[in-house]
Amino acid sequence: MAVLIDGKAIAQKVKEEVAAGSEALVREYGEAARPNMTLIVVGSDAVSRKLVSMKAADCEAAGIIPTVITLSESTTEEKLLRLIERLNEDEDVRAILCQLPLPEHISTKKVLAAIAPDKDVDGFSARIDSDDYDVAACTPAAVMRMLRESGVDVAGKHCVVVGRSNIVGKPMAIQLLLNDATVTVCHSKTRDIAEHTKRADVLIVAVGRPRFVTGDMVKDGAVVIDVGMNYIDGRPVGDVAFDEVEPKASMITPVPGGVGPMTRAGLLVNALTLAERKAK
Ligand code: NAP
Numbered sequence: 001m002a003v004l005i006d007g008k009a010i011a012q013k014v015k016e017e018v019a020a021g022s023e024a025l026v027r028e029y030g031e032a033a034r035p036n037m038t039l040i041v042v043g044s045d046a047v048s049r050k051l052v053s054m055k056a057a058d059c060e061a062a063g064i065i066p067t068v069i070t071l072s073e074s075t076t077e078e079k080l081l082r083l084i085e086r087l088n089e090d091e092d093v094r095a096i097l098c099q100l101p102l103p104e105h106i107s108t109k110k111v112l113a114a115i116a117p118d119k120d121v122d123g124f125s126a127r128i129d130s131d132d133y134d135v136a137a138c139t140p141a142a143v144m145r146m147l148r149e150s151g152v153d154v155a156g157k158h159c160v161v162v163g164r165s166n167i168v169g170k171p172m173a174i175q176l177l178l179n180d181a182t183v184t185v186c187h188s189k190t191r192d193i194a195e196h197t198k199r200a201d202v203l204i205v206a207v208g209r210p211r212f213v214t215g216d217m218v219k220d221g222a223v224v225i226d227v228g229m230n231y232i233d234g235r236p237v238g239d240v241a242f243d244e245v246e247p248k249a250s251m252i253t254p255v256p257g258g259v260g261p262m263t264r265a266g267l268l269v270n271a272l273t274l275a276e277r278k279a280k
Pocket of ligand 1: 139162163164165166167168169186187188189190193206207208209227228229230239259260261263264
C-alpha cells in the first residue's frame with residue numbers, strides 16, 4: 001500500500017508559515033507593507049467563482065488582504081487589459097491573479113502577459129533562470145514542496161512529466177531540472193506513453209483526462225503525483241486511476257486533497273514574496 005501524500009496537511013503548514021511571514025513583514029515595515037492580492041474572475045462559471053472565493057479566504061487566513069473583482073461574461077478583452085494596466089500601475093496593489101479559464105473571446109496569452117512580472121502571483125512569468133524561481137508557477141512549486149516534505153529527493157532520479165502546458169507541464173519540467181532530476185516530458189504526440197511512464201521513479205501527471213494513467217503504466221515503487229482535476233457528475237476526479245495505481249506506488253497524491261490545496265497555498269507563498277520584495 002502506498003503512503004498517501006497529504007496535500008491538505010502540508011498546505012496547512014505552508015499557510016501557517018505565510019501567516020507568520022506576513023506578520024513579521026508588518027512588524028518590520030508597518031501595516032502599509034502587508035501583502036495583498038487582487039483576484040479577477042470573468043464570467044459566471046461556478047467552479048471559477050468558487051475557486052476565487054476559496055483563494056480569497058486562504059488570503060485572509062494568512063494575513064493577506066484579498067480584493068475580488070468580478071466581471072461579467074461579456075467583458076471585452078480590451079476592458080480586461082485596461083483593468084490589468086491600472087492595477088499594474090497602482091502602487092498599493094502587490095499581487096494580481098486572473099482566474100482561468102477566461103471566456104473564449106478573450107486571449108488568455110495576452111491577459112497573462114499583461115500582468116506585470118513583479119505582481120504576477122501565479123508565477124506564470126518566471127523565466128528559465130533559477131534567480132527568478134523565488135516566485136515560481138504555483139502548481140509545479142507545490143509539487144516540489146510536496147516531494148520535499150515527503151522526503152523524496154529528485155536529484156539523479158528519472159522523473160516523467162505527462163503534459164507540457166505553459167502553466168503546469170513545462171514549468172514542472174524546469175523545476176525538476178533545477179533540482180537535478182533527469183526529466184522526460186510526454187504529450188499528445190508522444191508515441192507509446194506507457195513505455196516512458198513505466199520507467200519513471202517519479203511520475204507527474206497533468207493531462208486533464210480522467211483516469212488517464214492506469215496501473216499497467218506505472219512501475220512498482222514509483223512516486224505518483226496526480227495534478228489532474230476533472231469533474232464527473234460534479235465530483236473531482238484525477239488523471240490517475242487511483243484504485244489501480246495506488247497498490248503499485250510507494251507514494252501517491254489523492255484527488256481531492258493532494259496537489260489542489262498545495263497550489264492554493266503556493267499562491268500565498270508568492271504573495272508574501274512579492275510583498276517582501278516591494279517592502280525591501
Ligand atoms: P492543458 O493546458 O489542457 O494541457 C494538457 C497537456 O496534456 C497538454 O500538454 C497535452 O499535450 C497533454 N495531453 C492531452 N491529451 C493527451 C494524451 N492523450 N496523451 C498525452 N498527453 C496528452 O492542461 P493543464 O492546464 O496543464 O492542466 C492539466 C490538468 O491539471 C487538468 O486536469 C487541470 O484541471 C489540472 N490542474 C490542476 C491544478 C491543481 O492545483 N490541482 C492546477 C492546474 C491544473 P499537447 O501539448 O500535445 O496538446
